[in-house]
Structure formats: structure tokens, C-alpha cells
Amino acid sequence: MAQVALRLKVNGVEHEALVEPRLTLADFLRTDLGLTGTHLGCEHGVCGACTVLLDGEAVRSCLLFAVQTEGHEVITIEGMAQGEELHPIQEAFWEQHGLQCGFCTPGFILSAYNLLQENAQPSEEEIQAAISGNLCRCTGYQSIVASVKAAAEKLQLQRES
Amino acid sequence: MRPRGQSASIGEPVKASADLRLITGRGVFVDDLHLPRMVHAAFLRSPHPHARILGIDAKNAATSPGVVAIRTGSDLNLRSKLMQVGETTEASAIDIEVLPSGKARMVGDPLAVVVAQDRYLAEDAMELIDVTYEPLSPVLDADVARASTDTLVHENLGSNVFSTAEGGYGDWDEAVASSDVVVRETFRQARCSPFPLEGRALVADWDPADAKLTVWSSSQWPHMFRQHLSDLLNIPLDHVRVVTQDVGGAFGLKANTFREDIAIALLAVELGRPVKWVEDRRENLMASAHARDHSIDLEIALKNDGVILGLRARIVDDMGAYGLYPWSPDSWGKLLAVSLPLPYKVPNYQWEVVTVVTNKAPESAYRAPGNAAGAWARESLLDIAARQLSLDPIDLRRRNLIARQDLPFSPLGGGAPIDAVTTEEALEQAAALIGYDDFRQEQQKALAEGRYLGVGFGIYIKAAGRPKSPATVGLSETGLESATVRMSATGAVQAFVGACSGGQGYETTFAQLVADEMGVPVDAVQIQMGDTDFPAESSGTWGSRSTVVVGATLVGAARDVSTQMIAVAAKMMEAPQEEVALEGGFFIAERAPSERLSVLDVARAAWEDSSLAPSTLGTGLSSTRHYEIPGPTYSNGCHAAVVEVDTETGKVSVLRYVAVEDCGPLINPMIANGQIRGAIAQAYGSVFLEEIVYSEDGLPLTTTLLDYLIPDAASMGDVIIKHLETPAPGSGRFKSLGEGPLVASAPAFACAVADALSPFDARLTRLPLKPDRLIEATGGD
Numbered sequence: 032m033a034q035v036a037l038r039l040k041v042n043g044v045e046h047e048a049l050v051e052p053r054l055t056l057a058d059f060l061r062t063d064l065g066l067t068g069t070h071l072g073c074e075h076g077v078c079g080a081c082t083v084l085l086d087g088e089a090v091r092s093c094l095l096f097a098v099q100t101e102g103h104e105v106i107t108i109e110g111m112a113q114g115e116e117l118h119p120i121q122e123a124f125w126e127q128h129g130l131q132c133g134f135c136t137p138g139f140i141l142s143a144y145n146l147l148q149e150n151a152q153p154s155e156e157e158i159q160a161a162i163s164g165n166l167c168r169c170t171g172y173q174s175i176v177a178s179v180k181a182a183a184e185k186l187q188l189q190r191e192s
Numbered sequence: 193m194r195p196r197g198q199s200a201s202i203g204e205p206v207k208a209s210a211d212l213r214l215i216t217g218r219g220v221f222v223d224d225l226h227l228p229r230m231v232h233a234a235f236l237r238s239p240h241p242h243a244r245i246l247g248i249d250a251k252n253a254a255t256s257p258g259v260v261a262i263r264t265g266s267d268l269n270l271r272s273k274l275m276q277v278g279e280t281t282e283a284s285a286i287d288i289e290v291l292p293s294g295k296a297r298m299v300g301d302p303l304a305v306v307v308a309q310d311r312y313l314a315e316d317a318m319e320l321i322d323v324t325y326e327p328l329s330p331v332l333d334a335d336v337a338r339a340s341t342d343t344l345v346h347e348n349l350g351s352n353v354f355s356t357a358e359g360g361y362g363d364w365d366e367a368v369a370s371s372d373v374v375v376r377e378t379f380r381q382a383r384c385s386p387f388p389l390e391g392r393a394l395v396a397d398w399d400p401a402d403a404k405l406t407v408w409s410s411s412q413w414p415h416m417f418r419q420h421l422s423d424l425l426n427i428p429l430d431h432v433r434v435v436t437q438d439v440g441g442a443f444g445l446k447a448n449t450f451r452e453d454i455a456i457a458l459l460a461v462e463l464g465r466p467v468k469w470v471e472d473r474r475e476n477l478m479a480s481a482h483a484r485d486h487s488i489d490l491e492i493a494l495k496n497d498g499v500i501l502g503l504r505a506r507i508v509d510d511m512g513a514y515g516l517y518p519w520s521p522d523s524w525g526k527l528l529a530v531s532l533p534l535p536y537k538v539p540n541y542q543w544e545v546v547t548v549v550t551n552k553a554p555e556s557a558y559r560a561p562g563n564a565a566g567a568w569a570r571e572s573l574l575d576i577a578a579r580q581l582s583l584d585p586i587d588l589r590r591r592n593l594i595a596r597q598d599l600p601f602s603p604l605g606g607g608a609p610i611d612a613v614t615t616e617e618a619l620e621q622a623a624a625l626i627g628y629d630d631f632r633q634e635q636q637k638a639l640a641e642g643r644y645l646g647v648g649f650g651i652y653i654k655a656a657g658r659p660k661s662p663a664t665v666g667l668s669e670t671g672l673e674s675a676t677v678r679m680s681a682t683g684a685v686q687a688f689v690g691a692c693s694g695g696q697g698y699e700t701t702f703a704q705l706v707a708d709e710m711g712v713p714v715d716a717v718q719i720q721m722g723d724t725d726f727p728a729e730s731s732g733t734w735g736s737r738s739t740v741v742v743g744a745t746l747v748g749a750a751r752d753v754s755t756q757m758i759a760v761a762a763k764m765m766e767a768p769q770e771e772v773a774l775e776g777g778f779f780i781a782e783r784a785p786s787e788r789l790s791v792l793d794v795a796r797a798a799w800e801d802s803s804l805a806p807s808t809l810g811t812g813l814s815s816t817r818h819y820e821i822p823g824p825t826y827s828n829g830c831h832a833a834v835v836e837v838d839t840e841t842g843k844v845s846v847l848r849y850v851a852v853e854d855c856g857p858l859i860n861p862m863i864a865n866g867q868i869r870g871a872i873a874q875a876y877g878s879v880f881l882e883e884i885v886y887s888e889d890g891l892p893l894t895t896t897l898l899d900y901l902i903p904d905a906a907s908m909g910d911v912i913i914k915h916l917e918t919p920a921p922g923s924g925r926f927k928s929l930g931e932g933p934l935v936a937s938a939p940a941f942a943c944a945v946a947d948a949l950s951p952f953d954a955r956l957t958r959l960p961l962k963p964d965r966l967i968e969a970t971g972g973d
């Protein structure tokens with residue numbers, strides 16, 4: 032199948048590649064770039080495990096073709112920490128044990144990032160609603176909600192200092 | 193002497209060590225493996241529930257770009273032994289081929305496998321394969337299948353009944369004769385999916401130089417899987433290695449050896465290169481396995497005061513088209529039957545399990561198989577009986593619970609004596625925490641306002657960690673477990689275990705056990721698991737067994753190493769062993785407390801100077817132990833829910849939820865509570881949402897997450913958790929937690945809804961309790 036040139040920025044790094052038009056963004060990230068932290072739980076847009084940030088907005092990378100991201104910027108779970116230093120959302124998930132098997136976790140962290148960009152101090156209900164597009168089979172969600180709440184507090188403290 | 197660590201970690205919410213790699217995207221799940229020369233497989237699956245396969249033409253597909261190999265049953269079946277399931281005395285056996293060659297027996301039956309340079313190309317080629325089918329009429333309903341021999345799923349069985357098993361104790365007829373009332377109802381649990389977020393996945397590779405097969409598998413039981421690969425493919429056991437790294441949830445689905453696993457392994461051997469197969473969600477929901485397809489006809493005989501005299505259960509289990517290797521397909525129905533009387537004193541019990549073959553996906557274990565559905569039916573029937581006898585449902589339960597004064601209680605159906613359970617305390621505390629005393633008033637008040645509130649309870653006792661014995665499920669090595677603990681010259685501890693973690697946090701809880709036993713910090717302990725080449729054997733992680741069996745084994749091995757270290761320290765300090773103690777990370781001799789040796793000093797000396805080592809040991813510090821504890825331990829718990837049902841919309845809101853659990857002393861409360869909350873969510877799913885649906889002509893209708901609903905973050909709020917922490921008798925004995933909470937939770941939800949709708953005399957005997965069913969039950973439309 033004919034390949035198309037693609038140029039995009041992922042986690043701050045410019046990439047150029049030749050890809051088939053049908054290659055999904057998720058498969059491009061996982062296979063071509065080796066960024067396997069983006070997971071595939073359904074490949075039909077429901078579970079949210081494949082969530083990444085496209086120009087700062089949470090999107091489902093299983094529903095996008097890689098070529099649609101031409102000229103755009105993608106952040107994956109691998110781009111959240113600054114070197115050794117975890118992002119406050121990651122810290123909160125660790126402290127609150129907002130995960131078990133961890134398969135859904137990258138998606139939740141990026142959805143939480145999206146929420147906290149738009150709403151710095153969400154209520155419990157707002158958190159539940161915002162992450163209800165991500166599915167987790169292990170945790171029962173309460174620890175995830177607690178993680179997002181704790182992350183909001185951490186980010187608030189960070190802003191204050 | 194028991195060493196004291198620098199910091200006792202048991203009971204502390206130690207942060208889970210695996211979490212760090214998982215929150216940074218550095219976990220390694222099977223699909224994350226990219227090996228050199230690796231190729232990708234896809235399975236062509238039958239679109240028919242039942243059809244004769246007249247021919248498979250792969251000519252066009254073979255020349256499709258990137259195709260490496262296409263194989264059908266006629267290529268593969270002779271290269272593997274048949275996967276025979278069902279060796280119990282009542283049952284005939286089913287011989288499962290790698291890829292069915294004569295007939296497709298379910299939608300999703302794998303008929304051919306395509307291997308190509310990538311998955312896209314494999315699927316392209318798959319579409320070019322031409323299969324000629326002769327459709328046959330399918331058998332879809334268990335009752336129809338049972339009654340008729342017009343259409344047979346497996347001709348060799350002579351009927352569609354796989355087995356009929358009976359059991360029990362006492363005399364049911366006698367119980368009925370002495371009773372004041374017999375209450376009967378038939379409960380229908382919906383077929384559902386274990387649904388781990390990561391489906392089945394494996395990479396197999398063959399190294400011709402070493403004649404060794406290596407399989408990376410998302411598994412609950414790498415050692416059992418190794419055994420099965422060795423047996424079925426006829427490769428010596430030590431030439432098979434199974435590696436299980438991160439597992440994206442399992443819940444019973446990954447304690448099976450599937451046909452696809454064998455096909456992929458065969459292809460790796462044939463091609464001499466790594467072959468990857470990762471199922472997609474459609475395959476997972478359609479063709480991996482389903483669970484809990486039980487119909488439970490339950491009768492209970494009682495005195496007017498609520499004392500139970502007897503129970504009779506007639507269970508029909510729809511096992512689907514095949515079993516799953518190596519389990520006997522009637523295992524789950526039988527587990528249901530055997531677990532039904534617990535946690536009550538039932539003096540007479542009679543059961544029958546009819547396991548029926550249909551043209552649907554096979555049935556797998558799913559977290560608390562049998563137990564969860566059985567508890568829902570039993571607790572629901574108890575509530576119906578209480579209403580009929582005008583008794584308080586809690587009083588009725590109090591009257592029949594296996595209580596403190598009954599312990600140790602020998603189950604009348606056989607099995608190890610039940611001890612150290614706290615059923616009454618759990619019930620009383622759950623009732624207090626949910627506000628039961630005032631609830632009836634609250635309920636009346638709400639009713640006066642046209643609001644329907646209800647309360648429900650679920651109680652369980654669950655055994656885990658059976659010793660080596662042919663358990664009811666027919667596995668021969670269910671108790672096998674060993675662990676190795678080594679202290680290196682650097683003072684770091686490595687512990688090798690055969691369990692593997694699909695989110696249970698074992699890397700952390702096991703490290704806590706070893707650290708405390710050896711007096712080192714938790715982060716000095718590395719838990720190594722999930723590799724059959726490690727010095728540890730295992731029957732796998734299922735049946736809530738791992739904490740019980742691995743915990744006990746690890747603590748024993750760690751204690752040995754501590755003892756070895758004390759012997760070395762004593763020699764170094766020239767003090768008698770009995771006078772040396774490990775305190776706060778230092779060895780101290782009673783006589784000269786100021787001369788202390790660190791753990792590191794002793795570890796280094798033990799490895800460097802063989803004259804210091806205990807004479808039986810040689811150089812170094814290590815111990816391997818086997819699980820030797822005779823018999824399981826029992827956990828118990830009681831959950832209570834208060835719900836409100838909107839009778840207009842059928843929507844159920846969970847207003848309050850309480851879980852009282854006695855899983856013994858907690859190792860890590862944060863991880864334990866996660867297990868409980870997760871189990872409650874899964875119970876919520878099977879009570880309110882989850883149902884695998886087939887059309888009348890046998891097509892699966894729930895093959896995406898738009899059709900198969902699982903709970904999301906907005907399903908319910910937080911739960912109150914209370915722990916009782918009664919130790920199991922005997923030292924180093926742990927209780928289980930993985931499944932019990934689900935057993936208590938399903939009835940708590942369902943009974944609460946039934947209680948809320950009791951003004952309508954609603955019969956809620958069919959799960960899931962979807963809005964339309966609830967509206968119908970209230971007489972609305």
C-alpha cells in the first residue's frame with residue numbers, strides 16, 4: 032500500500048516517517064516509535080486506554096489515523112514525567128494506588144490531565160463524569176477518583192508556590 | 193528467634209512498587225514485545241454457530257502481501273495431542289482439536305491462522321480465505337439442548353448433556369417432612385465475560401539450537417501453561433519456558449490453555465521465529481470464553497422460626513461448545529453446588545448439576561466461579577423466605593450462621609474444618625454501619641413520598657489454599673507451590689515465586705512479608721515472578737490462593753535465611769546462636785550488645801567465607817521451601833447495600849455501601865482495599881449491567897463495549913470498608929481476599945433492589961437487573 036510522509040512532534044521530539052494511510056495513531060506510536068505505554072483495550076473508541084494528548088486535548092489514538100496528526104503535537108504517557116521527576120498526576124496515582132493491573136492507567140492519567148487543565152478544582156461528581164469515558168476492570172474507580180482529587184491539590188500547591 | 197526488622201512493614205500502606213513502571217508507561221505487557229524477526233498472527237473465525245466445514249481454500253490468501261504462512265486444522269491437528277477435557281467419572285470427555293476441521297461449533301471457532309509481517313497484512317489475507325460451510329441448526333438454549341437429541345453439538349456424546357452429577361448429605365425428604373415451609377425459586381444468572389482490559393496475548397519463539405520453546409504469555413499460571421505445552425506438543429518440560437510479565441487483569445480467563453495458544457506455539461516451532469498473537473476486543477467478547485451461565489432451581493425447607501432444615505439445588509450449567517483445557521467443563525456448576533450451603537448450618541443438602549453443551553463460546557472460571565452466582569441465589573431465597581415467614585431477614589440469617597460457638601465447624605459435605613471466621617461480628621457490624629436499625633423507618637418514610645428504598649445483605653465464607661489434592665475441579669496439582677529466598681553479598685534479598693500478578697500487588701505484599709521476616713527494608717527485597725526458569729514452582733494464581741500459599745511458603749524460606757544469618761553472625765561474634773538476635777537491622781549478641789553486626793556485614797561474610805556458613809549449607813544464604821500447610825484457610829465477610837430504585841426509569845442508585853471483611857491481619861491495607869473495591873465493581877457489573885447476548889439464530893450480539901457494558905466511574909460512589917483481621921490458626925497462615933468480596937457483594941446489591949421493590953411483590957430472579965426488567969417487575973411498561 033502506498034505510504035505517506037508524516038511529520039509530527041511526539042513528547043517534544045520531531046519525528047518524520049513514512050506510513051500507510053490506514054495505520055492508526057495508536058499503532059504508529061506503539062510500533063513505529065516504540066512508545067508502548069499507550070495501550071489498546073478495545074480499538075473501537077470506548078475504553079479510553081489509548082488516550083493521548085493531541086495539541087493538549089485528550090483523544091483516542093485508536094480512532095485516529097497517524098496521518099491525521101501531520102504537523103501536530105502528541106503527548107503520550109511517556110512524555111508526562113520530566114526525567115526522573117514524576118508529573119504530579121502520576122505521583123498522586125502512585126500514592127493513592129489508583130491502579131491495579133495498570134493497563135488502563137496511562138489513559139486515565141491523560142484524561143485526568145485534560146480535566147485538570149479545564150477545571151483545576153473539580154468536584155467528585157465532575158471527576159467521575161470526566162473519567163467515565165475510561166474503563167477500568169480492576170479498581171472499582173474510587174482510588175482513581177481519589178488520585179485525581181489528590182492530583183488537583185498537588186497542582187494547586189504547585190501553582191501557589 | 194524471630195528477627196525484628198528496622199521497620200515492620202506488615203499492616204502499612206506501602207506504596208506498590210509495580211505502580212511506578214505502570215504510571216510511567218514502562219510496564220511490559222505481551223503486546224509491548226517487539227522481537228527481531230517477529231511475525232504476527234490472526235485467526236479466521238467461523239461466522240456460523242454450527243456448520244460443517246466442507247472446504248477451506250487459502251490459495252488467494254497465500255499470495256497476499258506479507259503472508260508468511262497460513263495453516264488450518266488439517267495442518268496443525270496432528271502435531272499436537274488432542275486437548276481432552278472432562279475426566280470425571282460422570283462425564284464423557286470432549287477431545288478438542290487445535291483448529292476444528294470437521295465442524296464449527298460456535299461463532300468465533302478458529303478455523304485457520306494467518307501469519308504475516310504485521311497484523312494488518314494478516315487480516316488482509318484472512319479476508320481472502322474462502323471457506324465452504326454447510327450450516328447446521330444450532331443449539332442455543334440449555335433446556336432445549338438437554339431435552340433433544342435432534343441436533344448434537346458433539347456427536348460422540350450421544351446427547352447434548354455433558355454430565356449429570358449429584359451430591360449432598362443428610363436427607364432432603366426428611367427435612368421437608370419436618371419443615372413448616374418450603375420455599376422455591378429458579379434463579380437465572382446471565383452469561384457474562386471475565387473481561388480483563390488486556391485480552392489474551394502471547395508471543396512464542398523456538399530456538400532450534402537449544403530445542404527450546406519460549407512463550408511470553410499474559411497468564412495466571414505460567415507453570416501450568418508450561419506443563420500443558422510440554423504435554424500437548426511433546427516437548428520435554430525443561431525445554432519449555434513460559435514468561436509472564438505485566439498482565440492487564442485476568443480474573444480467571446487466563447487460567448486456561450486455549451487452542452490459539454497451541455496453534456501459535458506450533459507455528460513458532462515450524463517457522464523458527466517469534467510469532468505474536470494478541471486478540472482484539474471482538475475476539476475476546478465473542479470467542480475467548482464466557483462465564484456464569486447458570487440456572488439455579490433452589491428450594492429451602494425451614495421451620496416457622498427461620499431455622500433451616502434443608503436445601504435442594506438443581507443447577508443447569510450451559511458450558512458452551514467446548515470445555516477449556518485442562519478443566520472439566522462441569523467444574524463451575526459443581527463449585528456452585530458445593531459452595532451453596534456456606535456460610536450457614538444446613539443439616540440436609542441435596543444437589544444436582546446438569547452440564548449442557550450448546551453452540552456458544554466455552555465457559556471459563558471468572559472470579560469466584562460458582563460461589564458468586566450461588567450466593568446471589570441463596571441470599572435472595574433467604575429474603576423471600578423471611579418475607580413469607582414475616583421474619584426479619586437479619587434474624588433469619590443470625591439463626592443459621594456458622595457462629596463462633598460452632599467453631600471449628602466440620603462442613604457436612606466434607607472438607608477441612610472451618611475455623612477463625614467471624615460471621616456474626618461481620619453481620620452485626622455491617623448492619624450497624626449501614627444503619628439497619630433505623631432503616632425500616634427511613635424506608636417507610638421514603639415510601640410515603642413515593643420513593644423506593646431497599647437494603648440487602650450478602651454473607652460469605654470462602655476457602656483458599658487447598659493442599660495438594662485432586663480438588664473438585666479435577667486438577668491434580670492444585671497445591672503445588674515453592675519459593676526460593678536468597679540474600680546476596682550486597683544485602684539485597686531476592687525472592688523467587690511462581691505466582692504472578694495481574695494487579696494484585698504481589699511484588700509489594702510479598703516483599704513486605706520477606707522484609708519483615710528478615711529485618712531488612714521493603715525496598716531491599718526484590719520479588720521475582722512469572723518465569724518458569726526461576727527456582728520456584730507453582731500451580732498459578734487463581735482461586736484466591738496466592739497470598740495463602742505463596743505467603744506461607746515465602747515466610748518459611750525467609751525465616752530459614754534469617755536463621756542461617758544468625759548462625760553466621762554467631763560464629764563471627766563467637767557467641768552461642770541462642771544469644772544472637774536481629775534487631776533494627778543489626779545482629780546483637782546478648783553478652784556484648786555494643787558489638788553489633790549489620791545485615792550487610794553478615795551477608796557479605798557468609799558469601800565470602802565458606803567456613804562461616806552452617807555446615808549443611810555451603811557458601812551463601814538461601815532457602816527453597818514448598819507449601820506444606822495441610823488444608824485451606826477461610827475468609828469471611830458481610831456486605832450491605834442501601835439502594836433507591838426509580839420505578840419510572842428503572843434506574844438504581846446505590847445510596848450506601850458497607851463491606852466488612854475478615855481476611856486476617858492485613859499485609860497492606862491500601863492493596864487489600866483495592867481488591868475489595870474492584871470485586872464490588874465486578875459484582876455491580878454482573879448484577880446491573882453485564883450480559884452476553886446471542887440472537888435466536890446463534891449470533892453473538894455483544895461483541896463491542898457499546899453492547900457489553902461494564903461499570904464506569906459514575907456507576908457508584910465510595911464504599912465503607914471495615915476489617916476484622918482475625919488470624920488463621922497456626923503460624924504463617926494467611927487468608928485470602930481476591931474473590932470473597934465479590935461473593936458477598938452480588939447478593940447485597942440484588943437483595944437491596946428486591947427489598948426496595950417488595951411493595952410490588954416483584955420477582956427478581958433474572959440477572960442483570962436492567963432498567964426494563966425492573967420496570968416490568970413493578971408492573972410498569
Ligand code: FES
Nearest residue numbers: 074077078079093
Ligand atoms: S483502545 Fe481506544 S478507546 Fe479503547
Ligand code: FES
Nearest residue numbers: 131132167168169
Ligand atoms: S487497573 Fe486494571 S484495568 Fe484499570
